[in-house]
Amino acid sequence: MKLLVWFGALPALAVAAPVLPQVEQAVRAHWLAHAEDLGWKAPEVSVKLGSRAPANLQCASPVAVDLGDARHPTRMPLKVSCPDTPGWTHGFVARVTLEAEVLVSAGAIAAGKALTAADVRPERRDVTQMADALGIADEAVGQSSRRALREGQVLQARLLNKAVLVKRGAAVRIVARQGGVSVENAGESLQAGSLGELVRVRNTASGKTLSARVVDEGVVEPAE
Numbered sequence: 005m006k007l008l009v010w011f012g013a014l015p016a017l018a019v020a021a022p023v024l025p026q027v028e029q030a031v032r033a034h035w036l037a038h039a040e041d042l043g044w045k046a047p048e049v050s051v052k053l054g055s056r057a058p059a060n061l062q063c064a065s066p067v068a069v070d071l072g073d074a075r076h077p078t079r080m081p082l083k084v085s086c087p088d089t090p091g092w093t094h095g096f097v098a099r100v101t102l103e104a105e106v107l108v109s110a111g112a113i114a115a116g117k118a119l120t121a122a123d124v125r126p127e128r129r130d131v132t133q134m135a136d137a138l139g140i141a142d143e144a145v146g147q148s149s150r151r152a153l154r155e156g157q158v159l160q161a162r163l164l165n166k167a168v169l170v171k172r173g174a175a176v177r178i179v180a181r182q183g184g185v186s187v188e189n190a191g192e193s194l195q196a197g198s199l200g201e202l203v204r205v206r207n208t209a210s211g212k213t214l215s216a217r218v219v220d221e222g223v224v225e226p227a228e
Contacts, residue, residue: 023067023094024053027084030069031098035077043139044104045126054097064088077102077132103130106137106158107144113153118167118221119145129158136161146199166198169221176205177223178216191216191224202227 028051039047063086070083077100086092110125117123124144131137138144138159148167153159170176170193178191190208197203197218205216205224216224 023063026067027069027082027096031100034071034074035100035102039104044106045139047104050101052099054099077135101132106131106139107141108159109153109155109157111155113149115152116148118148121145134158134160168196168198170197170203170218172196178205178207179223180226
C-alpha cells in the first residue's frame with residue numbers, strides 16, 4: 005500500500021529530518037483507519053522509526069510511503085521514495101504501540117458459549133499485540149468463544165466463531181411471516197447453521213424439504 009502524505013510546504017531539503025514526520029504520519033493514518041474499521045474508541049497511536057535517513061537526502065515533493073505488510077504494528081518494514089528524484093528510496097522500520105477502548109469479557113466465558121450483551125464491556129487497553137481486538141458490541145454478541153475466556157480478556161476476532169444456533173438433525177421451528185401474520189410449523193434441520201445462514205430443513209408435517217434462514221436458536225424462516 006502506497007500513500008502520498010503532504011506535511012506542510014516541502015522545499016528542497018538540506019537535511020532529511022522533514023521526511024520523517026511524513027513517514028510517521030502515513031503509519032499513524034493507517035492504524036487510525038484500522039481502529040475506525042474495528043470500532044475502537046479514542047485510539048492512540050505512537051510511532052517510532054527504527055532507522056533514520058542519511059542527512060543528505062532531499063525531496064521537494066511529498067514522499068511516497070509503501071507500507072508493505074502492515075498487519076504487525078511491532079515491526080513494519082517501510083519503503084520511502086521521492087517522486088521527483090528517480091532512484092531516491094530509503095527503508096525504514098516502524099514500531100507502533102496502540103491503545104484504545106475495546107471490548108473485554110465481563111466475566112469468565114466457557115468455550116462454545118454464545119456471547120450476550122451482558123458478557124462484554126468496554127475497557128481501555130494496550131492492544132499493540134492484539135490488532136484484531138473488537139470494539140463494536142454488535143459484532144461480538146451472538147458469536148461463540150473458541151476457547152474458555154477469563155474475565156477481562158480482550159475479545160479478538162481470532163478467538164470467536166459464529167455461534168451455531170441450529171444443529172444438524174435437531175428439531176426447529178419454521179416460522180413464516182407475511183403481512184403481520186406468522187405461521188409456525190415443526191421441522192428438522194438437515195444442516196448446522198449460524199445466524200443468517202441458509203440451511204436445508206424438512207417440514208415434519210408435509211415431509212417437504214426447503215431452504216430456510218437461521219434467525220434465532222432453533223428458529224428458521226423460509227427463504228423460498
